[in-house]
Amino acid sequence: MTSPTPNAPTGIAPFRSHFLAEKRIITICFLIALGQFQYGYDSAAIAGFQSMPAFLRVYGYEDPTNPIGLNISTDVQRLIQSLMNVGGFLSAIVMYASHTKLSRRIGLWLGCGFGFLSVSLMIGTTSLGGLYAGRLLLGVSNGFFVPYSVTYMTESAPALLRGPIVGMSTFQTSLGALFGILVDNYCKIYPGNAPWQIPLGVMYIVPTILTVLVLFLPDTPRFYVTQGQDEKAIKAIRRLRGIKDEAYLRAEVEDIKSAFLMEQELHAGVHLNDMFRGPDLRRTLLCFATTIGGTATGVTFMAGFSVYLFVQARVGSPFEWVMISLAIALTGNMAAFPAMRYFGRRELLIWTSVISAGMMYGMAISYTVSAWTDPAASRALVAMSIVFTWIYGIGQGPVMWALSTEIPSQRLRSQTVGTASGLNFIVGWVVSFCTPYFINPDKLGWGPKYGYIWGSSNLILALWTYFYVPETKGRSLEQLEELFEKGVSARKFSSYVVERQLVDDVVGESSEEKGKATVVQVDDAEKR
Secondary structure (H helix, E strand, C coil): CCCCCCCCCCCHHHHHHHHHHCHHHHHHHHHHCHHHHHHHHHHHHHHHHCCCHHHHHHHCEECCCCCCCEECCHHHHHHHHHHHHHHHHHHHHHHHHHCCCCCHHHHHHHHHHHHHHHHHHHHCCCCHHHHHHHHHHHHHHHHHHHHHHHHHHHHHCCHHHHHHHHHHHHHHHHHHHHHHHHHHHHHCCCCCCHHHHHHHHHHHHHHHHHHHHHHCCCCCHHHHHHCCCHHHHHHHHHHHHCCCCHHHHHHHHHHHHHHHHHHHHHCCCCCHHHHHCHHHHHHHHHHHHHHHHHHHCCHHHHHHHHHHHHHHCCCCCHHHHHHHHHHHHHHHHHHHHHHHHHCCHHHHHHHHHHHHHHHHHHHHHHHHHCCCCCHHHHHHHHHHHHHHHHHHHHHHHHHHHHHHHHCCCHHHHHHHHHHHHHHHHHHHHHHHHHHHHHHCCCCCCCHHHHHHHHHHHHHHHHHHHHHHCCCCCCCCHHHHHHHHHCCCCHHHCCCCCCCCCCHHHHCCCCHHHHHHCCCCCCCCCCCC
16 A cells, blocks of 8 residues: 555645645635625624614614614514524525535525525515515525535635635625624614615625626536536636646546545445435534534624614614624634634634633623623623624634535535535524514513523533544545544544545645655555
8 A cells, every 4th residue: 555645734834835826716715705795794784773773663663761762573573583594494405405416606696696686675675574575585595605605615625725715704704794784884874764775785796796706617626526527627626726737637636536436436326315324424413513503602693683782781882882893803703714724623613612601601690790781781791792703703603614514525515514504594593583582672681691591502512522523624525534434533533644645735846746646546445
């Protein structure tokens, strides 16, 4: 058996050289991640609408006891948030049913089409029925945008940069949220319905950009390999990464193809329910858990109800404080790029989950021991929400996005990620549907005390990560196939010596060396 090459380099110099060599794919993935920008923008904009007088005069009611004199009923608040998740679940069903036939590009185009339709519907109506239909269709749009943009980045990025590149999803989500609140804040002074119609109109921009962008991009190399189109896979790598060396391109595609064929041989005659059989069961459950784990952090609660929460907690200038919080959170998102390169996925997720738990408990305790009108409690709420969003941006968000798309097997990735996304939309629907009941004064009126629930869920997430989540940093998707097939335990993933060579290790070598670096040849037929 040929000796395997070492795993991917981990020093600063190799990382910098890879970064410069792969600047084209980094730029492309940054633009593809605009699908996440749209999701973040919408979440923040709708969060602002719930405390915007112009919107509440149309869809809310007068409430002299509320700090702004207007409020939104719990039922309306539930539906405008939760129908998004229902739409996302419908998209997941389509992804599951389409199996491998629906390409990543088509998925992104579907997101654009439903995005145009939903925004037009919400701008053109002032009825609750039209608003609900628009929210449902926007959920369908995001249900295509979110998983397909992440899958496109995962399957196109080189192994060494895959984690940081996929981590850009969280950066784009936070950047979109910041823009959503900014537009809300500066439009709230306009007369009539303009304060909420203008922010909705801004949501035409991302579908327009992606519609044009995808016209000029190929599908992912791994998608072409699954369709038996090896030459297109080579051309896709050449266009996406700017690599001209033919030997390297064929080595890369051969590595992808060999892993795919090995899976097909080992699982001949399989069906979609194979997600729940053999080694794929473990991978499926991990994918589901990491996807749902994003919601379990409490970020859905903070993103969807932050302005409303600040208003009910008597925080002065709530829009401005949410903007400051999101702006600071962006620095965490930017720090995620190097953090995911230099720290393991496991340790980053464990420690950030513990800190997030502390922030959620702190918010709840501050309003348990102090009066709601106490300025000290308001300052504590703002400070801890800022720390929470920053910690989520540097660790929990990007790590779980990366894990959820790295872990599924190649032949089942689209279906596994799509199904996980659907389950997450269900969990998100439950959170969005129940949250108003906890924080709205016309029901339980817990306000920041709702943090007790999310502090506990973050602690559970930290414990689960320690016992079950494997370390995937520095591994190619093909190497992960080998590790899962061999049943390597979670805590031994990082130290296990794999047989498959990492083709990315030879970037920068001579053409002669690249030609030799195709795939590790294994003499033992059983191992092959």
